[in-house]
Amino acid sequence: MNRDELADFLRNRRARVTPAEVGLPDGERRRTPGLRRQEVAQLAGMSIDYYIRLEQGRGPHPSKQVLNALSRALMLSQDERAHLFHLAGQPADTPRIREDVPxxxxxxxxxxxxxxxxxxxxxxxxxxxxxxxxxxxxxxxxxxxxxxxxxxxxxxxxxxxxxxxxxxxxxxxxxxxxxxxxxxxxxxxxxxxxxxxxxxxxxxxxxxxxxxxxxxxxxxxxxxxxxxxxxxxxxxxxxxxxxxxxxxxxxxxxxxxxxxxxxxxxxxxxxxxxxx
The missing domain is CATH 3.30.450.180 (Beta-Lactamase)
Structure with missing residues (x-):
């Protein structure tokens, strides 16, 4: 699991999703673009503390269920979802690049x-x-x-x-x-x-x-x-x-x-x- 890359990726993707895209009101003036951490946690059905720890690179190893929930909350594409799983160490087996051409x-x-x-x-x-x-x-x-x-x-x-x-x-x-x-x-x-x-x-x-x-x-x-x-x-x-x-x-x-x-x-x- 690459905690630093995972944290960077989550922060980057959170900043790119607007409240309107996920059905949330804009509300008061926002100091930063995108969703708030609390909103992501709410959409993914997890505690705000758990999500904050993931974004700070000190969270636990997230399960596939958690990663699927984050993928939906952050509106990730198929390629982005696969990337999220790789950063989080899912699947467990680490592939190796082979250099031989059949x-x-x-x-x-x-x-x-x-x-x-x-x-x-x-x-x-x-x-x-x-x-x-x-x-x-x-x-x-x-x-x-x-x-x-x-x-x-x-x-x-x-x-x-x-x-x-x-x-x-x-x-x-x-x-x-x-x-x-x-x-x-x-x-x-x-x-x-x-x-x-x-x-x-x-x-x-x-x-x-x-x-x-x-x-x-x-x-x-x-x-x-x-x-x-x-x-x-x-x-x-x-x-x-x-x-x-x-x-x-x-x-x-x-x-x-x-x-x-x-x-x-x-x-x-x-x-x-x-x-x-």
Missing amino acids: GSLLHLIAFLEEVPAYVLDARYDIRAWNPVASALMGNLDDLPPDRRNVIRWVFMSPDIAEHLDDEEKGRFARASVADLRAAAGRYPDDQRLQALVTEMRGLSREFAELWDRHEVEIRREQRKRITHPAVGTIDAICQVLTVPDRDDLHLVLYTTEPGSPSHQALRELRQLTLSS
């Missing part, structure tokens, strides 16, 4: 000749990729392993503006940090993941500000506009698929509308990989 998955991305495809682990390290994905993301084959990390790329790459404009980069950065925070809750004992968070908070003010928002949302699908120096602009749908029986691995696919200019651009990019 052979069947390697075969799959190899067959996707015109679709950029790569395998991402919970730390946002790229574990495997096909040639067109390498060409799209800047020759992954030539990069050292520590540079094949999407979080470092989006926040620290000096040429990120050549691939994503400010709006695209902002959306992608926010979604990635929210997903990374969910992973940090699932794998609290993974030292490399925690070290990545510490590193990025020290190096990137933007990352630190996004991290401190405590937003939690697992990435599933996102539209992207990517500028490639050789083939131009590509409008793609980024599909993020969880590998069956391997929640720590995701298959990322960039698909385009058949027959569109973006589809043709990917075909040209594929031809470039064959001629190089």
Whole structure:
């Protein structure tokens, strides 16, 4: 159980829920945004003292019933509820991030000749990729392993503006940090993941500000506009698929509308990989 992170998450979420959203009157003027601690305790059916101790990081190990009640009171999304359970040590078994990529998955991305495809682990390290994905993301084959990390790329790459404009980069950065925070809750004992968070908070003010928002949302699908120096602009749908029986691995696919200019651009990019 991570008491400090749990306390921060509860305080952050309490500040984001308005009385009107949970059917309470606004009443007198409030000094702080969101719900009062007493209101959360009332909505969750627990004592105010118990809830205060949770927010102060000195509470007992909350049961699943308590966590479900808090999820309802704070209007948590499905991803946020799962994150709350992980922070509170539920389920009891702590999962471990595995680094091996199943052979069947390697075969799959190899067959996707015109679709950029790569395998991402919970730390946002790229574990495997096909040639067109390498060409799209800047020759992954030539990069050292520590540079094949999407979080470092989006926040620290000096040429990120050549691939994503400010709006695209902002959306992608926010979604990635929210997903990374969910992973940090699932794998609290993974030292490399925690070290990545510490590193990025020290190096990137933007990352630190996004991290401190405590937003939690697992990435599933996102539209992207990517500028490639050789083939131009590509409008793609980024599909993020969880590998069956391997929640720590995701298959990322960039698909385009058949027959569109973006589809043709990917075909040209594929031809470039064959001629190089």
